[in-house]
Amino acid sequence: MPIPDQWNAKAAAACRGPLRDAQLLRYRSNLLGADKRVTNYGGGNTSVKTRQLDPVFRRQVEVMWVKGSGGDLGSMDLDGFAVLRMDALQQLKNIYRGPRHEDEMAHMLPHCAFPGSKRAASIDTPLHAFVPYKHVDHVHPDAVIAIAAAADGEKLTRKVYGDRIGWLPWRRPGFELGLWLEDFVKRNPKAIGVVLGSHGLFTWADDPRECYKRTLWAINTAERWLRKRSGRLPFGRVAKPLAPAARRALAAKLLPAVRGLAGAEPYKSGHFVDSPEVLEFVSARKMEELAKLGTSCPDHFLRTKIRPLVIPLAAAEAAAAGDGKALAKLAARYRKAYASYYGRCRDAASPPIRDANAVVYLIPRLGMFTLGRDKATARIAAEYYVNAINVMRGAEGVSRYTGLREREAFRIEYWELEEAKLRRMPAPAPLAGRIALVTGAAGGIGGAIADRLLAEGANVALADIDAKRLDEAAAGFAARHGADRVRAFALDVTKEKEVARVFDGLACEYGGLDILVNCAGLSLAAPIEETDLAVWDKCMDVLATGYFLMAREAFRLLRRQDLGGSVVFIASKNGMAASPNASAYCAAKAAEVHLARCLALEGGAGGIRVNVVNPDAVLRDSRIWSSSWRRDRADAYGVGTGDLEEHYRQRSLLKRSVLPADVAEAVYFLASDAAAKSTGNVLNVDAGHPVAFPR
Template identity: 50%
Template sequence: YLSQCLIGLNLPRQSIETLLHAFIPAAHTDHTHPDAVISLACSADGENWARKLYGERMAWVPYIRPGFTLSKWIGQAVRDASRPKVECVVMGKHGLVTWDDDPRACYDKTIRIIQEAEDFIAEQPGARTAFAVTRAPALAPDRRREIVAQILPVVRGAASVAGRMVARYDDSPDVLGFVGADAPAAGAVAAVGAACPDHLVHTKRIPLFVDWDGANLQSLISNLQSRVAQYVRDYETYFHEHAAPNDKMGNPAPRVVLIPGLGMITTGKDAALAQVSADLYHRAIAVMRGATALDRFVSLTEAESFAIEYWPLELYKLTLRPPDRELAGRIAFITGGASGIGRAAAFRLAAEGAHVVIADVNASGAETVAAEIVKKHGTKRGLAVACDVTNEAQVAEAFRQTALTYGGVDIVVSNAGLAASAPVTETSRAEWDRIYDVLATGYFLVSREAFKIWQAQGTGGSLIFVASKNGLIGSKNAAAYNSAKAAEIHLARSLAEEGGALGARVNVVNPDAVVQGSGIWDAGWREARAKGMGVPPDQLEEAYRQRTTLKTNVYAEDVAEAILFFASDRSAKTTGGILNVDGGLVAAYVR
């Protein structure tokens, strides 16, 4: 109907609400989906419950798909002269409509009607018994998060069958109470269907409910893998049973996973959408609880659920989102991300759609970078974690926080660094160990945690070492630094062989003389290198430029481009590689 009334066919589509507002004879209309009112609308005897509460003040409209007919029915109910007391319309399995000529009066009316529904449900005997019996009590908070940090990569990997997904964990009290409930069993109620048509695009018709006794973690992991795979097959069957010839199947993976004792995992193309799925399922839990308090929760039929999920008007909304960027849905973890090359890489990967974890011993610097990424690219796009790469426990905790926040990791940039310059005869054992702890052991510890997640995730990954041309050629007065960088390069080659079976690629970027913004040029390093080259410290950049084949300086942003290449699918068939970003140094040409 709306398309036939357009003046310009190339104009944006009008909302389906346009007709509703047009047919109601009032200046202001509120169409809402409040939990308590939907609880009435989604109970088996919903119309009678609503009439018992509101009496002649309400008009009931049975469920019909939004559009011209629904708007017409509501308009007729509002205009019906034989029912002068009507002040609201309750739509079966859908929501609430109120209206008034004054916007504040309309708002106040909406709030009052919702509050009446909340009070009414709370007074019912069933309100004290709905989901009150606990079959699977929640595990202790620390134990929950210990387990979830291990299973989130499993869920995320299994759910990424049609593109990388971000996973989010939720152990709010209402979620824990619901997933562990009996009489009725939460799994059976959740399998009835969606609590509101508007939820379907973000939660799908039903969640994946994975029963677990809270004891055997390995059995839970195996069960999750098989159950997600079965959910995908069931969704494909659901699609093919109801699809029209031109329908294109969306991502068949679950958007909501419920596990007794642990809580809820939601997925989305990015962290914000995973949060939307979680927010909507909180509302679904409230509706299921309210409807069960009255009698029994009911939902749309399977066929109607499909029709809403693949309704062109709903799908059109998705087309309004910006197109996916190159690293959409991927999680990047960058050590030394608070400054220099790490900071530039964080901004570059975020610009291509990645969610970025900035791990740095400089916690405040990491927070600053993460905040800048969030400000520019949106909520939850950046995460700061304090991490000393020489500390085994801190490295493990940084990856655990990453898994708990995003569900796993795809790109790991090992970049944390430091430098020292001294003749070998003046290099102390403590200084030697300090350099090797960061540049060799630190790179090993980060790699080990990344590989653990990639084993669980099953979707491969990209590990990028930021080494140095000093790892390929020697120089005076830097034996510890040079040999540690050489160790990084050979560690990368070795890990490339181990990572092949996982689909994990390991490559090296070799920068040189990145002076601006780099933390390693502090503490006298600039002066030492300038002295070694026989130039004043303020002429060091020019000396570096003149020694290159291309007569150019190298900046952190240049190295970030090389990191992006290895992080992206552009280098999908490259592992064990070395890419120099040094302006051209003959001695460092890889042979």
């Protein structure tokens, strides 16, 4: 299916004023980045050369706006572009000491910045600067890279494009490649673009609309050419994938084991993909042969590592059944091979070896699993490997796919300039990469807990019986913290099969679990002689049985993962102290507290910590207190419903109201590394209530 021309004349005409050229660049960039067949998240760059008033010398100078380091074409705004003086960029040629010293030129780019530019310039900046056209696009389309990564890519480029699009052999991006590109344009004045071997596509024009059209033409032309000539089975014979239900069941058991083997230094989030293109590749005869070659495009490689780890289906099934010896050997073998690769290719200036675990895991007939420092990183790595699969498919259909040579791959992965980009990244949040599940998450306390964990970097699965409120809460959290880090599961914690379904879903969405917060609750009150069996059973079902079912499934998953974990029960002051006319509720809360103590004993050897937070009288934003419970409690204490919060405040030692955020803070402490040596504890958040003192 060709990439459609999405240019809108009215939208383009709305770009006006002194920064019109920059606004048109942003518009063109967002169009190109919106289609993953053009370029993936963070990939490629675009530029425009224009004139702008220098605020110091008060004269018009030529500047270049170019996508800055780390930006994304599909979502970037004007602040995502670096702005540099063209006279300074051209002057760099006069101080260039040759290919052996080209990296030092990247350190000169900040000296070329136009006043007010705050974005770090990309290593591709010289490739844009030295092309003598106003508008330049550099993208990584699968169809074009399939040609660029073919064994006879230069020959195929001539077949596909004639003399309209040229060819430059592989060279690591940088100053020297910029000079190569400048020379190509001078020698080929009729060319509208060039294919970079194993890398991607450059196109240019003096009009933004024309540049955009040329980019689309180059991609669609390559896609049509490949489609007409590709063989029927580019990956060889394809085995039948497992049925969808079987894939999901196996993935739910396997992925926590994979995540566990990758360790907790740092914690990693997972992403599972079993799309048709992934299943075709992982189930094909040539999969392992092609996977060993790694990826070609530097952007693909940086996201997916030197090569994936292939897990045979038998090893996957054994690990899912509890026998992880074969899986552990595969992971250890991969780490050893990665260390050997580092040792073969490093030099005195190489940065220290990084995490030696695989990023991409391929399981025949099942799908692909990726790991990253957060969910977005894992998802994007999967998207890049899907791009790599598409590249392999195209290249194998008309020729033979070739990956980057090992030493070249290492020069990209351990490039000092890439290392500098990593150093510019903010420090990870305390719970980055960790996976939390919060029940009762659509309520006041549960919502505050979820928000607090999200704020500290965790991925949070929200569970609640109220599907409408749950969806509203999830939408709000996703808007504030990012959609990747929020998932919602409608759940009745008293239903054993529903609980199991949610944990399977959690494993498939994120790869495992690190934090369980049992916060589902209800409050029913009546004198004992008026407490019927239904009230008693309801309290016990939700507050005791529900907590038991959630904790049991959490323990099963945490043990499979073997990374330890934190379980927090939200109990109540009533778990420690009796209250009038609430025997069923108090008994159930006491059961929660004692269940947590028992589980602390069972989980200790596996590093699973279990603690309790006991709130009291959290009236604000609480569904419990908007029910008849408020009236019942007011009657029990002989006060009006409007006076109940003040009654609770005055009976506390500290004379303060307890808020959902106070409970959330206690949960965060117990879930975090600050409480790494705490288990079996009860933390009261009640402003001080002597009868509820644990000892």
